[in-house]
Amino acid sequence: MNTSGADAEAGGPAPDCPELGFYGLAGHTDDPRALLDEITVAEEIGLGSVFLSERFDTKDAAALAGAAAATSRTLGIGTAATNPHTRHPLVTATMATTLHRLSRGRYALGLGRGFDVLFDLMGLPRVTSARLEDTVDLLRTLWRGDAVVDHHGPAGDFPYLRRTAEGVDRIPILMVALGERTLDLAGRVADAVVLHTFFTDDTLARAVKTVRDAAEQAGRDPQSVRIWSVLATVDExxxxxxxxxxxxxxxxxxxxxxxxxxxxxxxxxxxxxxxxxxxxxxxxxxxxxxxxxxxxxxxxxxxxxxxxxxxxATGSAAQCATRIADQFDAGADSVILHGATPSELVPVVAAWRTIRDPARFVSLPANPGRSTP
Structure with a gap:
């Protein structure tokens, strides 16, 4: 039986706090299986999304996202991020299609520039804005079910690419952005943006403005781009x-x-x-x-x-909850509580529940790459 993109988005139960996310296996780990316990606790306390960064060790984005999709019911799942050239575009398109349908529409593909020095050592080209944008276009073409024919662009030369999967898959693209150029690009082409840890509140506000201005200049609804602040959260x-x-x-x-x-x-x-x-x-x-x-x-x-x-966000759980509120005051749509496991976040999330306005977040979908259902 064919499962189209529309079928994959049938949805399921909503998380209690779709505005909050966490990084799975934050930092270094030798045991990727710990992610399964993190997901269990995250859903118990009502976190909205798990974000999965990729390292070339025990943190392969595709494997971790597959585990997250298979063991969760409510969590949105986002890679934040993989790089556009460490996999062939057709492989990336296939990976995202599989995860999108496996999760019933809770998955978003996150792309980022990565580290120039590391790519130099690996023998890979450095990632430019042009390569990111070209990759986004290629992926969306493939997800629509269309073929890529005789393509010559910043992402590479491809005589013919086409998925064998049938149907149209509406897979949102997250873009991890730090510098001005990437923020501008994200506003123009991405469905959502993941900002960077250790942004000051003023920097966060400027980044939000850059993204929304770029979206508007591109003829898009500025509010259609979901912006995630990333807040290092380590309570006392x-x-x-x-x-x-x-x-x-x-x-x-x-x-x-x-x-x-x-x-x-x-x-x-x-x-x-x-x-x-x-x-x-x-x-x-x-x-x-x-x-x-x-x-x-x-x-x-x-x-x-x-x-x-x-x-x-440091100090007491109540102080951390206040810092979460600061992120929304600076213009963010959602907040990733970075650096702590869901078990460590229990008191912070409990404190946040006492001050959050449920009506403000009721329309946020589980998928971290979407601003509306």
């Missing part, structure tokens, strides 16, 4: 050494990889970034800092201004 019930890893370690890892872009986006002092990068202990450490020994994290904490780490 989490042990101190783990809080250090989830905040200082996480921010320092970003500063390692693309600190210039994050510092520029927030208007932070680039000299602080320079001193961090030139620090002898930082330079001597190999690998991501969020996996570093506690002693190094304590040292790195002394290098980073309080202001930089304040772009997060």
């Amino acid at each position: 019930s989490i042990p101190e050494d783990l809080r250090l890893r989830k905040l200082t370690g996480r921010l320092a890892t970003y500063l390692q990889g693309y600190g210039d872009v994050l510092v520029r986006a927030n208007g932070w002092d680039p000299q602080v970034l320079h001193r961090f990068r030139e620090d002898a202990e930082v330079r001597a450490h190999s690998g991501p800092i969020d996996a570093a020994p506690t002693e190094l994290l304590v040292h790195i904490r002394s290098l980073l201004p309080d202001e930089w780490l304040a772009a997060s």
Whole structure:
């Protein structure tokens, strides 16, 4: 029996808090099966979506999203993100079609630029805005059931591409965006945008405006693009050494990889970034800092201004809930509570329920890439 895209979107029970998401297996893990327990708890406490970042170790986006689709009933599922050129476009289209139908329409494909240095080492080209946009066009053509014939563009040269699956699949595309150019591109072509952790509230407001302005200039409804803020959320019930890893370690890892872009986006002092990068202990450490020994994290904490780490949700559960509200006040449609597992988020979500306005979020669908049902 053929299952068309329309059939796949029959839907199911709605999550209690569709406006909230979390990252599955946040950070490093050697045990991807832990995701299954995270999904169980997430649905029990009413979280709306699980986001799955991809690393070239035990975090393959397709495998994790398949597990999430098979074990969840209400959660939206989004890759945030995979890269447009680590899989052939037809393979990516097939992956997304499978996950879309497996989840009955709860899946959104997330694309991002990734790390230039890593792609240099892998022998892959760096990802440009043109490549992202061309990939989006190719995927949507394939999901409509149309063929791609004699294509020559930034995404590559393809004589003939066509899915064997029948039907039309309305699969939303998320775009993970940090810099101005990617925000503008997302507003023009994406269904939803996932912003970046450690955005200040002012930066978040500017990013929202950039996305919505770009959508309007492209002739789209600016409100049709769902914007997800990403808020590092580490409340005081989490042990101190783990809080250090989830905040200082996480921010320092970003500063390692693309600190210039994050510092520029927030208007932070680039000299602080320079001193961090030139620090002898930082330079001597190999690998991501969020996996570093506690002693190094304590040292790195002394290098980073309080202001930089304040772009997060910390303190009591009630204080964290207030910081969630700040994200909506700055213009976000939804918030990813980043860095904590659903079990760790239990008190924060409970506190959020006491101040949230249910009417504000009642029309949000489970699928994280959609702004309306």
